[in-house]
Amino acid sequence: MNAVLDNVAASTGKSAEKIALENNKLHKRLCRLVGQAIGDFNMIEEGDKVMVCLSGGKDSYALLDILMTLRERAPIDFEIIAVNLDQKQPNFPDHILPAYLKELGIPFHIENQDTYSIVKRLIPEGKTTCSLCSRLRRGILYRVADELGCNKIALGHHRDDILETFFLNMFFGGKIKGMPAKLVSDDGKHMVIRPMAYVKEEDSERYAAVKGFPIIPCDLCGSQENLQRKQIKGLMREWEKKFPGRVESIFSSLSTVVPSHLMDRDLFGFKDIKADGQANPLGDIAFDEEPCSTPTTVPGIIPLQQG
Numbered sequence: 001m002n003a004v005l006d007n008v009a010a011s012t013g014k015s016a017e018k019i020a021l022e023n024n025k026l027h028k029r030l031c032r033l034v035g036q037a038i039g040d041f042n043m044i045e046e047g048d049k050v051m052v053c054l055s056g057g058k059d060s061y062a063l064l065d066i067l068m069t070l071r072e073r074a075p076i077d078f079e080i081i082a083v084n085l086d087q088k089q090p091n092f093p094d095h096i097l098p099a100y101l102k103e104l105g106i107p108f109h110i111e112n113q114d115t116y117s118i119v120k121r122l123i124p125e126g127k128t129t130c131s132l133c134s135r136l137r138r139g140i141l142y143r144v145a146d147e148l149g150c151n152k153i154a155l156g157h158h159r160d161d162i163l164e165t166f167f168l169n170m171f172f173g174g175k176i177k178g179m180p181a182k183l184v185s186d187d188g189k190h191m192v193i194r195p196m197a198y199v200k201e202e203d204s205e206r207y208a209a210v211k212g213f214p215i216i217p218c219d220l221c222g223s224q225e226n227l228q229r230k231q232i233k234g235l236m237r238e239w240e241k242k243f244p245g246r247v248e249s250i251f252s253s254l255s256t257v258v259p260s261h262l263m264d265r266d267l268f269g270f271k272d273i274k275a276d277g278q279a280n281p282l283g284d285i286a287f288d289e290e291p292c293s294t295p296t297t298v299p300g301i302i303p304l305q306q307g
């Protein structure tokens with residue numbers, strides 16, 4: 001057990017056995033959820049070469065770790081190569097990832113590109129640098145995927161990243177739009193996948209502590225954290241505390257979209273709908289108060305009776 005967990009044991013008063021059991025459950029849960037996302041979205045297929053983008057943050061370490069476990073068990077054959085982009089940020093500890101990956105015995109590539117200087121040169125002091133930095137990083141990673149012959153690019157975004165993006169787009173962008181679990185890259189050549197899409201950030205955080213991943217801080221560039229994202233994260237944490245199950249329910253709503261009950265005329269042909277005289281048990285109940293159909297997945301909440 002590592003020092004972090006010793007502290008957990010001391011602060012929670014749980015026995016070492018109980019903690020080991022919980023950790024084992026956590027590992028199983030992550031494997032199940034990552035496996036489920038891969039299956040649901042057909043993310044990885046026979047013969048794929050998957051480039052796992054490793055930033056040194058908790059989520060990308062967890063992604064690599066779980067993918068390696070799943071590859072051992074998978075009935076299909078696929079390759080994994082870990083890639084880190086060293087953006088030459090001041091004080092970036094460039095020995096940590098190579099040492100970790102060598103120890104793991106996995107093929108890896110470190111791409112050295114000084115995007116830090118470019119961003120500093122082009123963006124005036126005090127302005128947010130993340131947007132240009134991410135664009136540069138994206139282009140470089142696509143090129144590296146080409147050079148390494150990788151057809152899939154795996155990113156470590158988790159459920160909470162997806163929800164935060166969803167709320168950011170809704171609150172500030174006027175769009176119902178999240179972060180896809182699978183998409184074609186904007187150069188049209190690669191498939192980008194997010195196998196951690198069903199994993200809660202809290203679990204990823206705990207897993208990183210359990211495994212003692214050598215985390216590299218993400219604020220070395222000196223950029224300020226996106227305040228709007230920070231606020232939404234705070235809001236979600238508060239909901240989770242006050243209304244257990246709410247965040248889970250919102251996440252589940254992203255997979256249960258009813259275009260006929262939204263307002264997007266491109267998504268649903270409102271102009272052409274006709275009353276054809278056929279009763280539709282799933283049709284609207286325009287004059288009734290809409291009951292909330294509580295998802296059965298929300299623990300501790302009994303679904304409302306319909307009808």
Ligand code: SF4
Nearest residue numbers: 129130133134221223
């Ligand atoms: S936090 Fe720094 S390294 Fe990360 S995207 Fe923003 S500018 Fe780039």
